Amino acid sequence: MPALTALLTAALAAGALAGTIPPRIGTTDKGTASLTQVRNPHFVRHGPLALAKAYQKYGAPLPEDLKVAVANIVQKRTTGSVVTTPQQYDVEYLTPVSIGTPAQTLNLDVDTGSSDLWVFSSETPKSEVSGQTVYTPNKSSTAEKLAGATWEITYGDGSSSSGDVYMDKVTVGGLTVSAQAVEAAKQVSDEFTSDSQNDGLLGLAFSTINTVQPTRQKTFFDNAKSALNSPIFTADLKAGKPGHYNFGYIDTGAYTGSITYTPVDNSQGFWMFTSSGYAIGSASFQSTSIEGIADTGTTLLLLPDSVVTAYYKQVSGAKYDSSQGGYVFPCSITLPNFVVGIGSTRITVPAKYINYAPIDSTGRTCFGGVQSDSGIGFAIYGDIALKAAFVVFDGGKTQLGWASK
Numbered sequence: 014m015p016a017l018t019a020l021l022t023a024a025l026a027a028g029a030l031a032g033t034i035p036p037r038i039g040t041t042d043k044g045t046a047s048l049t050q051v052r053n054p055h056f057v058r059h060g061p062l063a064l065a066k067a068y069q070k071y072g073a074p075l076p077e078d079l080k081v082a083v084a085n086i087v088q089k090r091t092t093g094s095v096v097t098t099p100q101q102y103d104v105e106y107l108t109p110v111s112i113g114t115p116a117q118t119l120n121l122d123v124d125t126g127s128s129d130l131w132v133f134s135s136e137t138p139k140s141e142v143s144g145q146t147v148y149t150p151n152k153s154s155t156a157e158k159l160a161g162a163t164w165e166i167t168y169g170d171g172s173s174s175s176g177d178v179y180m181d182k183v184t185v186g187g188l189t190v191s192a193q194a195v196e197a198a199k200q201v202s203d204e205f206t207s208d209s210q211n212d213g214l215l216g217l218a219f220s221t222i223n224t225v226q227p228t229r230q231k232t233f234f235d236n237a238k239s240a241l242n243s244p245i246f247t248a249d250l251k252a253g254k255p256g257h258y259n260f261g262y263i264d265t266g267a268y269t270g271s272i273t274y275t276p277v278d279n280s281q282g283f284w285m286f287t288s289s290g291y292a293i294g295s296a297s298f299q300s301t302s303i304e305g306i307a308d309t310g311t312t313l314l315l316l317p318d319s320v321v322t323a324y325y326k327q328v329s330g331a332k333y334d335s336s337q338g339g340y341v342f343p344c345s346i347t348l349p350n351f352v353v354g355i356g357s358t359r360i361t362v363p364a365k366y367i368n369y370a371p372i373d374s375t376g377r378t379c380f381g382g383v384q385s386d387s388g389i390g391f392a393i394y395g396d397i398a399l400k401a402a403f404v405v406f407d408g409g410k411t412q413l414g415w416a417s418k
């Protein structure tokens with residue numbers, strides 16, 4: 014069984030690296046070996062398959078029921094993993110997405126707060142394109158226009174876009190959906206035109222709030238879910254450096270401690286959860302339910318006025334500046350950390366994430382990463398908070414998992 018020998022040899026070689034004195038195969042020397050086992054994080058257990066393997070190992074015929082049970086599951090399971098890169102001040106994170114045949118790769122803003130996959134396209138007026146890479150459906154042999162379909166979306170920051178729809182192949186981090194609704198922009202607002210590195214958005218909220226009419230379309234995750242090892246994706250955003258979106262598995266090396274899961278209410282189409290409360294700096298934890306959404310497409314951490322006021326009360330020189338539309342403070346000030354309660358778990362958002370950016374070129378006054386959620390109706394746990402955590406978006410149990418990292 015050459016494969017087994019090869020495996021054993023490799024394992025022994027690895028063992029040698031671990032400091033034991035392995036036996037020299039083919040001699041009379043004596044020795045010892047220690048093989049360290051590593052659990053496969055991607056393995057999904059399946060009883061009938063395990064039983065069928067045992068029958069096969071000993072050449073026993075599979076009982077009919079078992080044959081049927083195994084036949085139903087032997088479909089390839091898959092995963093995906095893609096790097097996501099922050100733009101200046103971590104204002105947004107851009108992720109390469111391949112569309113069509115041959116592949117047209119665009120850098121999209123993966124947004125767990127919306128559910129449309131839309132792109133700058135050959136149909137976007139040239140006057141509204143300033144440096145973006147566009148999707149040209151006519152150059153894709155797998156593109157099929159979705160007859161009569163249109164879309165139109167407006168985001169929390171007032172930016173908007175609209176257009177028509179093509180079904181095409183979409184690949185993210187090695188994970189492919191063969192027929193994904195790709196919404197081609199025929200119009201984009203100035204905020205998108207001036208956002209020259211952003212080629213569009215890839216929504217990962219629930220498909221119930223997809224804007225395509227007359228027939229709503231599924232998100233990339235909803236289309237991929239049934240083929241994934243596990244019906245989940247994870248967000249691992251980082252401050253000032255690339256992170257990852259993973260699909261179908263949990264990278265147990267990407268976080269510290271354990272993952273705390275909390276229920277999601279998806280009735281409004283968002284990954285909406287109830288935080289158990291907060292703490293400011295080293296002050297005591299305030300146990301109070303705060304309903305909010307996990308939103309990778311929003312830059313800041315938007316919280317109830319009472320919390321925001323309490324936070325900036327601890328910051329000397331902080332004030333609400335109506336000309337900026339938010340709280341500002343001297344850039345040199347020392348800020349307190351902000352602690353997010355998830356059940357009995359605490360996620361600490363470091364003060365440096367909350368010193369968001371200077372308001373002007375003097376660099377004297379800075380804009381806060383914590384601002385009011387007034388008028389929205391719920392809190393928005395945007396990138397300022399998410400980059401302090403490893404977050405599991407569980408589409409199977411409709412729950413969110415949070416871990417420190």
Ligand SMILES: CNCc1ccc(Oc2cccnc2)o1
Pocket residue numbers: 105122124126127168169170172204205208211214310311
């Ligand atoms: C920076 N403005 C343009 C832009 C980039 C991403 C988005 O989309 C958003 C904005 C706010 C919340 N969610 C998604 O707008």
